[in-house]
Amino acid sequence: MEFESIPGVGEKTAKSLSKLDGAERALAAGDVATLARAPGLTEGRAAAIARGAIRRRHDDDGGFLATDRAREVYRDVLALLRDRTVTTYAAKRLETFFPTASASRIEEVREFAETAVERDPDADVLAALDGVEPLESASGIRVRERCLATADAERYAAAKDAFPELSVEVVEDARGLSELARSYATVVALDEAFAGVDVEGDVRVRPDAAEHPDEIVPERVLAFFAQNRARIHAAADVHEVASLDAPCDLDSLRDALSRLDDDGTIVGDDELDRLVNAVDDADAAASTAESVANDHLRDAIRERDVTIEGTDFLSLVEQGARVDSLLSRELEDQYADAVATARDHLVESLSLRPEEADIATRVFTDDPSFPVGYDEEMLARLRTELKTGRDRRAVRLKRELAADLSDLRDPVNEMVTDALELDVELAVSRFARDFDCAFPAFVADGSDAESADDDGDGFRIDGGRSPLLDVPFDAVDPVDYGVSGVTLLSGVNSGGKTSTLDLVALVVVLAHMGLPVPAERVELERFSELHYYAKSQGTLDAGAFESTLRDFRELVDGETNRLVLVDELESITEPGASAKIIAGILEALDDQATTAVFVSHLADEIREAATFGVAVDGIEAVGLADGELVVNRSPVKDHLARSTPELIVEKLAGEDASGFYDRLLEKF
Numbered sequence: 090m091e092f093e094s095i096p097g098v099g100e101k102t103a104k105s106l107s108k109l110d111g112a113e114r115a116l117a118a119g120d121v122a123t124l125a126r127a128p129g130l131t132e133g134r135a136a137a138i139a140r141g142a143i144r145r146r147h148d149d150d151g152g153f154l155a156t157d158r159a160r161e162v163y164r165d166v167l168a169l170l171r172d173r174t175v176t177t178y179a180a181k182r183l184e185t186f187f188p189t190a191s192a193s194r195i196e197e198v199r200e201f202a203e204t205a206v207e208r209d210p211d212a213d214v215l216a217a218l219d220g221v222e223p224l225e226s227a228s229g230i231r232v233r234e235r236c237l238a239t240a241d242a243e244r245y246a247a248a249k250d251a252f253p254e255l256s257v258e259v260v261e262d263a264r265g266l267s268e269l270a271r272s273y274a275t276v277v278a279l280d281e282a283f284a285g286v287d288v289e290g291d292v293r294v295r296p297d298a299a300e301h302p303d304e305i306v307p308e309r310v311l312a313f314f315a316q317n318r319a320r321i322h323a324a325a326d327v328h329e330v331a332s333l334d335a336p337c338d339l340d341s342l343r344d345a346l347s348r349l350d351d352d353g354t355i356v357g358d359d360e361l362d363r364l365v366n367a368v369d370d371a372d373a374a375a376s377t378a379e380s381v382a383n384d385h386l387r388d389a390i391r392e393r394d395v396t397i398e399g400t401d402f403l404s405l406v407e408q409g410a411r412v413d414s415l416l417s418r419e420l421e422d423q424y425a426d427a428v429a430t431a432r433d434h435l436v437e438s439l440s441l442r443p444e445e446a447d448i449a450t451r452v453f454t455d456d457p458s459f460p461v462g463y464d465e466e467m468l469a470r471l472r473t474e475l476k477t478g479r480d481r482r483a484v485r486l487k488r489e490l491a492a493d494l495s496d497l498r499d500p501v502n503e504m505v506t507d508a509l510e511l512d513v514e515l516a517v518s519r520f521a522r523d524f525d526c527a528f529p530a531f532v533a534d535g536s537d538a539e540s541a542d543d544d545g546d547g548f549r550i551d552g553g554r555s556p557l558l559d560v561p562f563d564a565v566d567p568v569d570y571g572v573s574g575v576t577l578l579s580g581v582n583s584g585g586k587t588s589t590l591d592l593v594a595l596v597v598v599l600a601h602m603g604l605p606v607p608a609e610r611v612e613l614e615r616f617s618e619l620h621y622y623a624k625s626q627g628t629l630d631a632g633a634f635e636s637t638l639r640d641f642r643e644l645v646d647g648e649t650n651r652l653v654l655v656d657e658l659e660s661i662t663e664p665g666a667s668a669k670i671i672a673g674i675l676e677a678l679d680d681q682a683t684t685a686v687f688v689s690h691l692a693d694e695i696r697e698a699a700t701f702g703v704a705v706d707g708i709e710a711v712g713l714a715d716g717e718l719v720v721n722r723s724p725v726k727d728h729l730a731r732s733t734p735e736l737i738v739e740k741l742a743g744e745d746a747s748g749f750y751d752r753l754l755e756k757f
């Protein structure tokens with residue numbers, strides 16, 4: 090695959106991706122975890138690359154969110170979804186969902202989301218997800234007792250790349266191989282040509298080494314499982330708690346993991362433990378055995394009367410003869426007993442096996458001496474023997490466990506990915522449940538539209554409730570609103586005009602992401618772009634005003650089927666000029682197949698300035714209660730809402746008989 094053809098992927102990133110196993114699959118699946126394993130890629134960058142790949146696959150130019158405010162609404166949507174993830178993986182993965190005009194992409198995510206909303210966001214599952222993280226490649230492994238050998242320069246370079254844990258040596262011939270075998274415990278020759286060469290030492294010929302890395306460096310797979318153990322356990326727990334089908338037998342997996350220490354060494358093998366302890370304790374055990382023997386002998390001597398013949402006594406005194414001769418003659422049995430005790434102690438305290446006990450026996454000599462001492466040389470031999478046994482067993486166990494774990498590597502990767510993906514699905518499910526969402530219906534073209542009040546295009550929201558409002562979701566009034574064509578939205582102050590635009594933008598963004606929307610029912614056309622202009626803060630200076638006009642100049646050209654939402658554009662300049670400008674923009678938009686909602690307090694003036702009959706919807710105050718407006722949040726179609734001042738004057742007119750307020754009211 091040409092990675093550089095993905096938007097946002099340069100030469101360096103392409104190189105990183107080419108080093109990654111399964112990069113193409115990960116790009117296709119939006120698998121951010123796998124992509125982030127490429128050297129030098131963060132999860133954020135991986136998400137951006139996955140997005141680029143999806144865009145390319147679905148022929149999306151990335152232009153759906155056409156304005157700052159539109160992008161802000163998308164960011165708010167992501168934040169709501171992200172709040173419902175447990176893992177950082179899921180939070181990043183959600184960024185691969187974005188609004189698009191591409192029908193195939195919307196459909197793709199929709200299929201995913203339809204399964205996702207069926208998932209039960211059970212508290213136990215969420216708790217289990219807490220420890221799941223993407224698996225990491227094992228790092229920091231260096232194996233010194235094994236090397237690779239080849240006579241071929243190309244193979245040398247490839248091996249250096251493939252086996253960073255081992256030294257790779259160049260050898261000319263069998264002699265070179267045999268020299269290596271003297272420095273390394275194991276030599277793995279990579280050239281077929283070495284097959285059958287008779288060299289002393291542990292030399293294996295493995296031209297297939299690259300295909301079986303776990304056999305050549307079992308430490309690699311052991312370290313991988315050791316370093317990722319907590320994550321793997323967590324993913325296994327998630328599968329159990331959520332009743333997911335696991336891609337491997339979880340009991341066998343847990344058993345294999347229990348045989349491994351955090352640093353990749355083998356644990357839980359009695360024989361290996363025995364050998365490790367025996368090596369560690371050999372010196373101390375020999376010393377103790379020696380003391381035991383001496384105590385024994387001393388007690389025995391103390392209890393005995395020893396008769397020394399005169400000649401012996403003389404010989405002792407005159408010639409400095411050693412007392413050993415006496416020992417061997419007079420106390421032979423006691424000496425033999427003491428040595429036997431020492432040997433027994435050594436064998437027992439080190440739990441030696443018969444073949445090892447044989448050497449241990451020789452650590453204490455049969456030749457009588459006092460005090461009893463052990464033979465350093467024999468003890469060194471015993472130690473070497475035990476060490477060899479220990480290392481041999483460790484290597485065998487490592488190989489066996491590595492072989493078991495090697496088979497589990499793919500299933501475990503799959504299991505962890507599935508657990509992480511479950512978190513993504515649960516975030517969507519929780520979002521849909523928390524905000525009473527439904528899947529929107531896209532109306533392919535005008536003729537398919539079911540709603541009576543429009544000519545098929547645009548949008549129609551029933552019972553929409555925005556989770557982005559500044560009131561608790563439970564307190565949000567449902568809003569019904571539909572628009573096709575170009576419409577002005579009038580309404581009382583604080584009636585909810587801006588909130589209505591926000592709701593429309595939110596619903597449209599979610600629908601174009603392929604996700605469910607917070608409404609009872611939504612029908613909409615597939616828009617090409619969302620242009621949402623927030624209310625500007627106060628009158629613009631000449632430069633800013635000019636650039637805003639340029640924005641709108643671009644808006645009336647180009648793509649059709651846009652959705653344009655504009656909040657109180659009149660605040661950019663003085664009211665009279667504003668009404669004329671807005672009327673002109675509406676005329677241009679009306680000529681295109683654009684759906685547009687312009688919130689404005691200048692509906693009358695705009696209508697007057699426009700050359701076509703501009704539709705006006707209104708958010709109505711149904712009255713005043715305790716000085717507060719009571720508002721019907723759903724805009725009424727083809728209705729210019731009365732303003733707040735008008736309502737107040739009307740209220741005063743009802744309370745006052747002077748006629749003053751009645752005359753004021755007539756002016757509205």
Ligand SMILES: Nc1ncnc2c1ncn2[C@@H]1O[C@H](COP(=O)(O)OP(=O)(O)OP(=O)(O)O)[C@@H](O)[C@H]1O
Nearest residue numbers: 559560564565566581582583584585586587588722
């Ligand atoms: N659907 C709703 N349910 C409950 N409260 C709402 C709803 N819509 C709006 N509100 C409340 O009304 C307040 C004002 O809404 P909003 O700012 O949208 O009004 P507006 O008509 O745009 O006001 P202005 O004319 O001042 O621009 C919101 O901050 C919110 O508290």
